[in-house]
Amino acid sequence: MGVIEQKLAGLGLALPPPFTYPRPNRTGAVRTGNLLYLSGHGLNLPELPGVRQRGKVGSEVSEAEAYQTARAVALTMLATIKKHAGDLDRVRRVVELFGMVNSATNFERQPFVIDGASDLFYELWGAEFGQHARTAVGVAELPHRMAVEIKGVFELHP
Amino acid sequence: MGVIEQKLAGLGLALPPPFTYPRPNRTGAVRTGNLLYLSGHGLNLPELPGVRQRGKVGSEVSEAEAYQTARAVALTMLATIKKHAGDLDRVRRVVELFGMVNSATNFERQPFVIDGASDLFYELWGAEFGQHARTAVGVAELPHRMAVEIKGVFELHP
Amino acid sequence: MGVIEQKLAGLGLALPPPFTYPRPNRTGAVRTGNLLYLSGHGLNLPELPGVRQRGKVGSEVSEAEAYQTARAVALTMLATIKKHAGDLDRVRRVVELFGMVNSATNFERQPFVIDGASDLFYELWGAEFGQHARTAVGVAELPHRMAVEIKGVFELHP
Secondary structure, three states: OOHHHHHHHHOOOOOOOOOOOOOOOEEOEEEEOOEEEEEEEOOOOOOOOOOOOEOOEOOOEOHHHHHHHHHHHHHHHHHHHHHHHOOHHHEEEEEEEEEEEEEOOOOOOHHHHHHHHHHHHHHHHHHHHHOEEEEEEEEOEOHHHEOEEEEEEEEEOO | OOHHHHHHHHOOOOOOOOOOOOOOOEEOEEEEOOEEEEEEEOOOOOOOOOOOOEOOEOOOEOHHHHHHHHHHHHHHHHHHHHHHHOOHHHEEEEEEEEEEEEEOOOOOOHHHHHHHHHHHHHHHHHHHHHOEEEEEEEEOEOHHHEOEEEEEEEEEOO | OOHHHHHHHHOOOOOOOOOOOOOOOEEOEEEEOOEEEEEEEOOOOOOOOOOOOEOOEOOOEOHHHHHHHHHHHHHHHHHHHHHHHOOHHHEEEEEEEEEEEEEOOOOOOHHHHHHHHHHHHHHHHHHHHHOEEEEEEEEOEOHHHEOEEEEEEEEEOO
C-alpha cells in the first residue's frame, strides 16, 4: 500500500470501488502529458456519516452534511485516480478543483461545502503539493439531483 | 479530405462554417503546448432535424431534441478545431468536455443530453482516443438563451 | 515596473493587494508545467466606479455595472498572477477564461458582462497573446452573493 493510501487509512478512510460508466463514450479520467483530467464526480458515494448523495444544499441537505458529501466525492475521485494512474503516489500535485453545489435559493456558502474535498486533498498531499486552485459555484440543477459534483485536474509524476 | 472528415461524411454530417466572434478580445480556440482549449460553443448551429438552439431543456426543449442539439454543438466545435488546427486529423485525443444544459426546474437528465456530443466524438475517434473526461451540469441561464453550451480540451499531435 | 504593469498604469489602473485565503487548503493559483491555473476570483474587488461586488446581475446590478465588476475581477486575477509568477511579464498568453455571472431570471447577456475582463486582458496582451478561449455562463448562486466570478488558465514563459 502506497504512502497516500496509508495516510487515508490513518484517517479511517478506504477507497470505494471506482465508478463505472454506463456507456463507453466517456470515462472517469484522461491523461494528457503529465496532467490527469477528472470527470465530474458525485455519484456512487460511500455511505459515511452525514453523506447525502442527493438534494438541494441549504434546504434538504445541511451545510455540515454537504461538507461530508464533498469529502466523500473526493474519495471517489481518489478511486478514479488510482484506477487510471495505477497508484495514488503517482500524483505529484493537486492542480485545480471545480466544485458545484446544488444550491437552494439564497444559499451562498458553497466554499464551506467544497472545503470537504479541499481539506481531504490538503491532508493527504500537504501544503506544498496539496494546496490547489479552486472554484466553487452554486448551480440550479445537477444530474440525478446530486448534491455536490466536483471535477479536477491533477499533475502526475513524469 | 482527412480521415475524420471522411468519417463525418459517412455519418451524413458536414462541418458548418466556423463561428466568427463579434469582437477581437476572444476566439474559438487557443493552443498552448499540445492542448487546444475550446471556447464554450452553442450558437450558429446547423439546422439538422431536432436541433433547437434556444430554450429551457425539460420544458421548451425535449430531451431528445436537446441530444440532437448537443450533437450539433459538437459539429460546431469540430469546425472550430479545423480552423485552428488546420485539419481534424491533427487531434490526437479528446481530453475533456464540460457541458452545460439550460435546465428547467427539476430537469436532472443532463448526462443524456450531453451524450449527443460525447457520442459523436466517440464515433469519430473511437475507444482509445475518443473516450473523454466529462462533466455535465444544469445551469439557470445561458447567453442568448442557448439550450446547450459545451467547452472542451483536445490534445493535438505534436 | 514591467511592461504590462506600465500599460496598466497607462489605463489608470493599479494592482490591488492579492487575495489572501482564509484557510491553507487552497490558493489563488497553481503552476503546472508552463500553465498557471487560477482559482475563481470575485471578492476583494478594488472600489472603482460602477463596481458592485455583490448582487444579481439583471436586477440588483446593471449590465454596465457588471461589466465594470468583471474588469475589476480581472484586476484581482492580475494581482494573483503577479504574486505567483513574480511579474506580469512572465505571462506568454491568456489561454482561457471561464466567467460566471450571478444572473437574474431571464438575464441572457453574460458575454457582455464578461467582456469587462476579456477587454482588459486584450488591451494588455494584444491580439496575438491576449485573445483567449472563453465561456460565459449564468449561475443561480455564487459564494457570498458575488456578482461575477471568473477563473482562468494562463501560459507562462518557460
